[in-house]
Amino acid sequence: MKDRIKALCRQRNAVILAHTYQSAEIQDIADYVGDSYGLSVKAREVTDAEVIIFCGVTFMAETASILNPGKIVLIPEPSAGCPMADTITAEQLREFKAKHPGAPVVCYVNSTAEVKAESDICCTSANALKVVASLGDVPEILFVPDRHLGRFVERRLGRKLICWDGCCPVHDRLPVQVVKDMKAKYPGHVLMVHPETPADIQDEAEHVLATGPMIELARKSSDGKYLVGTEDGIMHSLKCAAPKKDFVHLWGGLRCPEMKLTTMESVLRSLERMETRVQVPEEIAVKARRAIEAMLRVS
Ligand code: SF4
16 A cells, blocks of 8 residues: 555656644655644645645645645545634634734644734744734734634733633543543653643643644654653654653543544546646635745744
């Protein structure tokens, strides 16, 4: 299967980009594995290939298409969505903005292209602090859709945000008692959690980090043992980055069913049939690109 995928990639002049929450076998066939920020940068940099096979969820493939409109972007599993992105529509965001006239909108990239198009600047969990800080001393800032990431930024920067009431159902349901029990069971392990987890979980952790910085920390730090509080796909990335270190996943419930829809079979089918193409209508893409490019300039 792997050989057939690689042969078809050569034939189609395609590259495979995969999110760190994808399964290990998908990460292993990818040309690049990264978090949302890394994937945004990479998608923009793809020059030689004509086709991008995007292994992740729909909003990520949309972002790749927006940033590199000259390429054919295919998503092997077009039904792979993000429940957090679906917590806000463009119409709801327009109403939210109308209640706070003049307030800039910071939009987490885990959102639809239509919502990005209504926003001033995007952010990822890796650069949210920088992005919000870049807005300077404005009286109000709207932050959509993840309230947990918004609260994390608020607490770190010491400034109030007006957050949309969305969240990632995978990270949101991590019970704090599980975290306490695991810390007691693994007292020598450093706990790192994702900022999409609730505040009481973040309070238990030594590090609150996006997935890319988690991997960087594991690679560079002198600590050898970690408890990992994010989606379980990252375990493979961590083990590849620091094979001699010990990583324990915090909880089996931290598994995103949408991310796990992509399989070797669906990647092969996508390459064989050249489907499913992701295309964002030009009038939406132009505005969404502005918000994403604004983020890339800051970070
Ligand atoms: S892990 Fe959460 S934020 Fe990421 S795709 Fe799944 S539901 Fe969306």
